[in-house]
Amino acid sequence: MAVFGVLTGYIIPFILVLSVLVFVHEMGHYLVGRWSGIRVLAFSVGFGPELIGYTDGHGTRWKISAIPLGGYVKFYGDEDAASMPGADALAGMSEAERGQTLAGAKLWKRAATVAAGPIANFILAIAIFAVLFSVYGKIVADPVVAEVRPDSAAQVAGVTVGDRLVALDGHEVSTFDEVRRYVSIRPLVPIIVTVEREGSRLDLPMVPKREEITDQFGNKVELGLIGIVTNEQRGNFRVQQFSPGAAVIEGFKETGNIITGTGRYIANIFAGRMRADQIGGPIRIAETTGQMATLGFVAVLNFAAVISVSLGLMNLLPVPVLDGGHLLLYALEALRGRPLNARVQEIVFRLGFALILTLMVFATWNDTIGRWIG
Numbered sequence: 001m002a003v004f005g006v007l008t009g010y011i012i013p014f015i016l017v018l019s020v021l022v023f024v025h026e027m028g029h030y031l032v033g034r035w036s037g038i039r040v041l042a043f044s045v046g047f048g049p050e051l052i053g054y055t056d057g058h059g060t061r062w063k064i065s066a067i068p069l070g071g072y073v074k075f076y077g078d079e080d081a082a083s084m085p086g087a088d089a090l091a092g093m094s095e096a097e098r099g100q101t102l103a104g105a106k107l108w109k110r111a112a113t114v115a116a117g118p119i120a121n122f123i124l125a126i127a128i129f130a131v132l133f134s135v136y137g138k139i140v141a142d143p144v145v146a147e148v149r150p151d152s153a154a155q156v157a158g159v160t161v162g163d164r165l166v167a168l169d170g171h172e173v174s175t176f177d178e179v180r181r182y183v184s185i186r187p188l189v190p191i192i193v194t195v196e197r198e199g200s201r202l203d204l205p206m207v208p209k210r211e212e213i214t215d216q217f218g219n220k221v222e223l224g225l226i227g228i229v230t231n232e233q234r235g236n237f238r239v240q241q242f243s244p245g246a247a248v249i250e251g252f253k254e255t256g257n258i259i260t261g262t263g264r265y266i267a268n269i270f271a272g273r274m275r276a277d278q279i280g281g282p283i284r285i286a287e288t289t290g291q292m293a294t295l296g297f298v299a300v301l302n303f304a305a306v307i308s309v310s311l312g313l314m315n316l317l318p319v320p321v322l323d324g325g326h327l328l329l330y331a332l333e334a335l336r337g338r339p340l341n342a343r344v345q346e347i348v349f350r351l352g353f354a355l356i357l358t359l360m361v362f363a364t365w366n367d368t369i370g371r372w373i374g
Contacts, residue, residue, distance in 0.1 A: 015068045017304050019045050021121065021311050022071040028120025029073045029113055034058075036109035039076035039100040046071055077101030107330060114326045121312030122255055128305035129251035133242045136298060138250070141176040141235030145195075145228045152227020157206035159195060159228060166201065167194035176230050181257055183208050185264040187224030188273045210273065222274055258309045320351065 023045050030043055040058070044050075046065035053063025065071075077093070077100075098104035102113065143165040148155050165173060168182045169192050183191070187210035192203050208224035242250055268274040316324040333339045 013300065017300065017307065019068060019071075021124070021304065021308050022046075024120050024124045024308070025117045025311060025315070026071045026073050028116035028118075032116035033073065033075060033102065033113040036105055036113055037100065038102050038105055038109070038113060040073060041076055041078075042072070042074040044071050044074075075102040077103055107334060111327060111330045114323045114330070117323050118312035118315045121308045121315075122259075125255045125258070125305040125308040125312075126248065126251040128301055128308070129254045130244070130247040132298065132301060132305075133250050134244050134247035137239040137241045139237065140240045141230055141237045143173055143176045143179045144230055144234040144236075146231040146234035147229040149227035149229070152225070153206040153208055154193075154226045154228045157193065157204040157226075158202075159193070159204060159226075160197070162234075163195040163197050165193060165228075166196050168192070170194075176235055179228075181261065183226050184223040185261050185268065187211075187222070187268065189224070193226070255305075255309055258306060259313060262310065262313055 026043060026045070030040055033040060040060045042061045042063065044053075044061075044063050044065050046068045047070055048065050048067040050063045050065055053061055055061050077098070093101070093104075102110055105113070145154075145159060145161055145163045145165070148159050148161060165179050167173060168179065171182070173179055173182070187208050190205060190207050192205055194201055194203050206226055208226050210222060211225045212220050212222050213225075214220050265274060315322050316327075318324045318328040320326075320329070329340060
């Protein structure tokens with residue numbers, strides 16, 4: 001019975017969400033590649049042995065594979081699913097055949113084809129957020145202080161109950177969520193909080209503390225906090241409605257906030273302001289997907305949008321094998337006026353694969369053993 005619960009509560013929701021995100025990502029590559037005149041040999045959701053599939057009229061094999069942890073589009077002339085060009089195969093091709101390969105396409109077409117995957121993930125996130133905001137609206141609250149926690153950064157700076165936060169480091173804010181977003185990714189970073197008190201504005205310098213909080217599912221998360229709380233009376237909690245057009249704009253903003261927050265988080269890791277052990281791999285994502293499923297369809301959709309953005313960003317990392325690695329090589333090619341030697345590219349790709357494998361092992365350690373002993 002416990003196994004059935006894990007299957008229905010975690011594994012199935014995780015596979016469904018990830019499969020949709022991977023399909024959209026790979027469809028971005030496929031559509032732009034086809035538009036660029038590049039021949040597609042295979043479109044796979046999942047890795048490993050094929051479970052089910054068919055071949056369309058263009059010769060593309062569409063399939064679902066056994067390991068549901070990713071996917072790929074394999075172009076004509078590619079040596080493997082990571083679009084590593086096969087040097088020997090390309091050498092034996094005619095000019096017309098080379099024109100149907102990713103490696104033989106014009107530089108801008110190659111870059112567009114590779115970038116289309118992450119961009120498709122961003123577009124999906126924007127679309128999901130837009131639908132959620134237009135159908136359900138968005139819960140917002142005014143940034144008015146109802147409580148100041150003892151020994152917090154806000155108390156030390158002189159924030160009092162009834163203060164309205166109007167700006168952070170000179171950036172205007174209108175909701176409590178904007179304050180939370182800004183502060184949470186700036187632990188141990190000095191900021192200026194501008195409050196409105198009795199008709200006057202005061203600039204209060206403070207340093208958000210790095211604190212560990214526990215969510216409703218028992219997950220521990222490290223955030224920057226200044227120690228203020230609002231409530232329904234002070235914050236005037238309400239549902240903000242959006243027209244379809246305004247919802248799309250808000251979807252752009254929400255996606256941008258996730259991108260900015262992720263970049264800031266990575267910078268905080270390198271600066272020593274946050275621990276790297278909060279990075280999660282497939283196991284943690286599966287757990288979180290299952291937890292969101294208990295909150296309902298809207299929570300799962302919202303989480304899927306967040307993961308879609310993360311998937312797009314991860315693929316843009318400048319690591320060979322990933323889309324960002326391809327784009328980096330294309331940028332070098334544009335600067336040099338010619339591509340790197342095929343054998344050099346092969347070595348670079350092998351090193352990139354080793355790095356990705358190491359990162360996956362590290363993330364899985366955090367998800368399992370690291371959490372047990374930590």
